[in-house]
Amino acid sequence: MNIFRAGKLAVAATALLGLAGGFVGVSAAAASQPAPPQTTVTGETYVIGTDTTFAPFEYRENGELTGIDMDLIRDIAANQGFTVEIKSLGFDAALQALQSNQVDGVIAGMSITDERELIFDFSDPYFDSGVQMAVAEDNTEITGYADLAGETVVAKRGSEGETFANSIKDEYDFTVKALADSATMYDDVKAGNSVAVFDDYPVLAYGINQNNGLKSVTEKEQGSSYGFAVNKGQNPELLAAFNTGLAELKDSGEYQAILDTYLEQPAPAAASGFFGLLGDSLPALMKGLGLTLLATGLSILIALVLGVLFGFFKVSESRILRGIAGVYVSIFRGTPLLVQAFFFYFGLPQLTGQSIDVLTAGVLTLSLNAGAYMTEIVRGGIQSIDPGQTEAGRSLGLGYVTTMRRVVLPQAVKIMTPSFINQFVMTLKDTSLLAVIGFAELTYQGQQIYAANFRTGETLLIVAALYFIVINLLTMLSNKLDKRFNK
Amino acid sequence: MSASKISVTGLRKSFGSNEVLKGLDVEIAEGEVVCVIGPSGSGKSTFLRCLNKLDELSGGTVIVDGFNVSDKTVNLNEVRQHIGMVFQHFNLFPHMTVLQNIMLAPVELKKQSPADARATALKLLDRVGLADKATARPAQLSGGQKQRVAIARSLAVNPDIMLFDEATSALDPEMVGEVLQVIRDLAAEGMTMVVVTHEMGFAREVADRVIFMADGLIVEEGTPAELFGNPQQARTQDFLSKVL
């Protein structure tokens, strides 16, 4: 499994957190003060973070979280008499959440490494992984490393598979290219861009049994072990209970039964056609679409309020108000939305000690971001009105507010409306970025689906079509309303 | 002439380092019609805009209708209701009908009920010869019609003083007459007026007094007969020789 299963997003987040921590002089370690000792787990409820989709350890089937990790943690909880509340956050996000104590433990097919042991406490290993090589089902030429000469293979970025492939590439004379996730790697092999893939044996075994169009051609290389983690010094009783429960499941044979379910005897999924996939995935995608629209609606409303407020600040005569609005706009236009999302979800809790739910963090990010653009739209709209209009109003004895309300704004709103509609569409599309903090909107649901069924292209096509339909319907509606009210 | 309606002493105005008005002293009596002439850039508009404080003063005192405009604590919204202003480019509100343009201030300022304001507006429209345009939008009017609506709009708050800033300069020649006629009527009714204009014939006809400005100073003033017939200053003579 991936030793450094923390992609560039986590690196960005960690850098940001380090920065934020540095500002106020707290570090991740300081945020994790030892909790009051607790001797028993009985009757307790623990929040467990996990990856969104890392089949066969965790993935969704008919909307339910399932997989080796899920069965294991649930069975251990039942065995030891505690309850778990599982949060499917994504791998990077789950680790960040553990560091900021937003979750009590993480089980996410995570390799036990020296670096991670510096910041987390790990359980006894519960699974031994290893790297295996696979090729396309109809490929009869490549049966071992020796056949790779002059070819290109693919491995997951930052994974054990990549490390292993690089360690033998000179000996066997092949090139290694890195991609971000299993589903796209398998597509790459099927498309013929690479002849073989190096991936974790359990992932590969599961994928092959899901008819991903590949076959494995080598034995597994000895690899790392997976462990359950708690934050350093936190929840020792939970860690102890995990170890005890794991030992008991191994003794009773229940542990082996779980592994067999996913690795040895998976019922081969009947490959359904495009419409089968559409039917299967639509319920989850619709749920995601609902959250996308909810986050968009809330964010746009708040952004509108912010935009009007700061827009007026920007055209006011007070230098202080103009300054405040200027700083606000330059901060939120001058930093990437993704960094803002990480900051509000991971950074803020570390600074304030107050955890924040993903919808709140997402809406906060989007509304503050869109609010900055709205501010500029409002400012531009007001300033585009001939100053003679204000002068005429003021010379009649009307006050500033009345002149704004009756003379300037009615004309400015008409000019601003197309930009408002544009910002609305942008914000709707920007919600897809919240997938990285584990907000279960449309893109996130799509990623989950193709990570489990390996039908990347078709799934993304459906996701894109849903965005396209909704955005165009909403744009048409907005333009109609604009024509109707802004004649 | 009776009591002083506008009293300006030592009025100065600068935009940054550019001094545009360099100390003006003017007294205007009730019912007096004063025309201001002078080359472009001499400060005529700025002078008018200082009278109702659309522009901030840099120095001096301006007392209009008993209000000390140069006093920072004076309620400008109140003062401005006593001073109507007509602009070169009309500045009608394009999103409102003609009637709504005229009714806006009286209703917003709670001077009149909407019904009364409407009746007044219709009367004013009749007076400027546009009774049939009440429901038209500004965009549907000719330049001359627009300016007549703008005058009616200023009159709706029942001002004691009217300021005109080149009210006919943006008009096609055939429309100048209809607007001047409205101003002429107001003069005949005894309205106190300050009229910045390039129409020398009109100034000669309606003005009680003509002021010639150049480079932010009043160079010469007098009755139309004096100023047009026998200008004393070289600058005045030079200017008049070019425009007459």
Ligand SMILES: Nc1ncnc2c1ncn2[C@@H]1O[C@H](COP(=O)(O)OP(=O)(O)O)[C@@H](O)[C@H]1O
């Ligand atoms: N808002 C302003 N900012 C800077 N300079 C101005 C402004 N308004 C007028 N001026 C300057 O003041 C001078 C007088 O302008 P104005 O009063 O409009 O002259 P006039 O109406 O006699 O043509 C001009 O030089 C003009 O450029």
Ligand SMILES: [Mg+2]
């Ligand atoms: Mg002028």
